[in-house]
Amino acid sequence: MVQNGATATPADRAAQGKAARKRAPRTSHADWIPAAHRPDPVAVLERQGRDRLQELMPIRYGRMTASPLAFLRGAAAVMAADLASQPHTGLMVQLCGDAHLLNFGLYASPERTLLFDLNDFDETFPGPFEWDVKRLAASVAVAARENGHPEEQVRRAAQAAAGEYRTGIRRLAARGELAVWYERIDADQLLPLVRSARRRKQVESTLSRARRRTSLHALGKLTETVDGRPRIVHVPPLLEPAGAPDMASLRKIFSDYRSTLSEERRLLLDRYRFVDAARKVVGVGSVGTRCFIVLLAGRDAGDPLFLQIKEAGKSVLEDHLPNGPYVHPGHRVVAGQQLLQAASDIFLGWMSGPQGRAYYWRQMRDMKGSADVAGMSPRRLQNYAGLCGTALARAHARSGDRMAIAGYLGGSDTFDRAVAEFALRYADQNAADHAALGAAVIAGVVQAAPGV
Template sequence: MSHSAEVAVPVEVGDHEARRVRRPARRPHSSRAERVAHGKATRAAVPLESHALLSSSDLRPDPVELLARQAASRVPELVPIRYGRMLVSPFTFYRGAALVMASDLGGTPHSGLSAQLCGDAHLSNFGVFASPERHLVFDANDFDETLPGPFEWDVKRLAASLEIAGRDNGFKRKERRAVVLAAARGYREAMRTFATQTNLEVWYAHLDLDQELPAILAQLKPARAKLTEQAMAKARTRDSMQAFNKLAKVEDGRGRIISDPPLIVPVTELFSDEGATELFGQLRTLLRSYRRSLQSDRRHLLEEFTLVDMARKVVGVGSVGTRAWILLMEGVDQADPMFLQAKEAQASVLEDFAGTSLYANHGARVVAGQHLMQASSDIFLGWQRTKGIDGVERDYYIRQLRDWKGALPPEEMIPGGMAIYGRLCGWTLARAHARSGDRLAIAAYLGGKDTFDQAIADFATAYADLNEKDHAALQAAADAGRITVQTGL
């Protein structure tokens, strides 16, 4: 077979040892017939039904220990906030437990059909934002864990999140399965469609909500359609001026970020005057160096802005404790603000199981993965490495803090609405994988029947059960004083 030198071997049921995935050498110029044949041969070696399997071995790593391992490289005083957010529900636990699931996926059968993975493709990491052309687009929006790996790992992460969110919402078993099947079918059918398209057609494919929203709203009940339309309208208001009005104020004639500890803490409150001045200088240096990672026209635009203030900001659930800064930039005057976010990029949780990143800088890894997977990325998305005042060099990626960014809260979704949302996420994930992986081989592997969809739904149910046990284990660790928890933030 000329397309690939390797075909994955299934992992036996009950064998939980995480196995690093070998990345087969891709030969994009193989013929269509060879690529299709490769997909079908892979299906014979790794049956679609095998994707329902989840190891139940007692050798499975302690999830609390895995989370504690991540905490070692994070800001110590913020780690209790991360645990507090994870303990709110099984779904919030799942959001923060990407490493736990990566470890579990490493012990499951894998296809060996590689694509650029989001690495954390749960339903809350999809949403809407503005394209450079000022259209409202729907896409994946978190790439901290991006890395090449077996395409189905992203699908399983998405499917399990839908099952878990459905349980949190009190959906019935049949309703939850219908939601997960909608997402899996959306992925499979989209991939088969992309396999019939040209390279350029796939590259230009995107989900423009300005065009698609009427059709989506038509599938919802009137009251739910109105709420969805209002959410999309609200997203359009989340621009730089709205961010300034919420996060900053004018003080003594200068823009200043409003303190809201421990979630938002200006640099002047984190360090002494000397330390704050030093860190401010380091961030200026980071901005000057980071410009080189941008296109020349965007570099020119960025140079029209000046850094006037900065603060540490707690973001997300799984990211809590990593270093994240918001940078208040000023253009012509105070009526021309922009917020950038500089977020620390650590090693992907997938690296121990899918192979080490080819990028020496994890900020570059995140940016490259995002550009490859997203149909439209933020114009200021770039990366840089800088040394902190503690002398430690850290990788960062930088982007706008918000630009029409919005999402539909999972807790407000009803079964029919979540099924539609899951289908959109499945289509979007397939589009992202089709850009980076061998869409012909993946489509041939998936086939025209729903065998893969049913296996993914079975996996999602099994993983939701396991996630509930892990959530309880974290609660038990908190009750026993094994971890420190700060709630309500």
């Protein structure tokens, strides 16, 4: 995080960044040699899952065995341990903690502008800036290989993620504090990046779909009318109405959550009434954590608001880094999101639930959208990887010392090429770990429910 920002000159801070090259030369980021006592990846996943809903764990493993990229998405804890075994720069930022390329996407700002940014913060925690960059680049390499891209194109895409990150940090290092804070990537800025008319139409279609993904849209897809009132549909095991004990708990923690919002947002929330709630299975790495959706109604039944309540546990980074500033895991997630995103959900809040479990709240759908990475050509994936790198640089510049990081990165592509080499090597490791999980399923060590 920023140190002595008020007294050190930009030149001093850049020099501090250059000095970090002695701790971790830029070329050293190319290295990936598994530690001699590297933990078994399946054991890491099993240990992480001990406190989760055990009946849902086969779904998690079924989703992770689907492909190497799906495995990477669910294996943030595995990669966190691997990154921690390597030398690092000591240049700290608020990390996303799980900055793979599918954790970037579209969402609405409070002003109803569609933005492109990071969109998952379950693992956010202060740490060395390059950990996020390496996870992003590795995910790009894994995705490119899954798409069947030639190895040179795989390398170029991974290098684009690191290169645009470096370019973004250096650009922001030259800007003032408020200018950096107000920086954002408007979704309309994506269109000039697309050259062909066909691709432009595809991007416009993605933006249009995102704008339609609202609570009103969700009302039609996730509810049915029972005795004249909307009720969340029953789609087991992915969506199941909350039982009486859960419903009572949710009503209680709803009032506790309300207290973490600012006064004007509490007033807005008070205009809605509690209608229904259900347990929902979400994501890949999150499967097994306790997650609910709550349907609220405002002016009438046709004025819905869907909120998501998600369990917040320890970040996968916490075992490998000094203590962070937040004791409550839900507070950690909310504060990290507000720091990293250019604009955040007005209903973000946190509280403790039954058995002292930590949760955070947010809108379930607020014009959210994501890219279809699986269908991307080498050129499109390279452009998208660069866009993610730019967004990550903007996020890191808000919490870290961007001038020191820029000084460390420098004007050459030394860092970019090193990270690309790491990404290819780690993609090999990830493929081996994915195969190990598949073998564990076949051997009956873990159970998997594919296709759920």
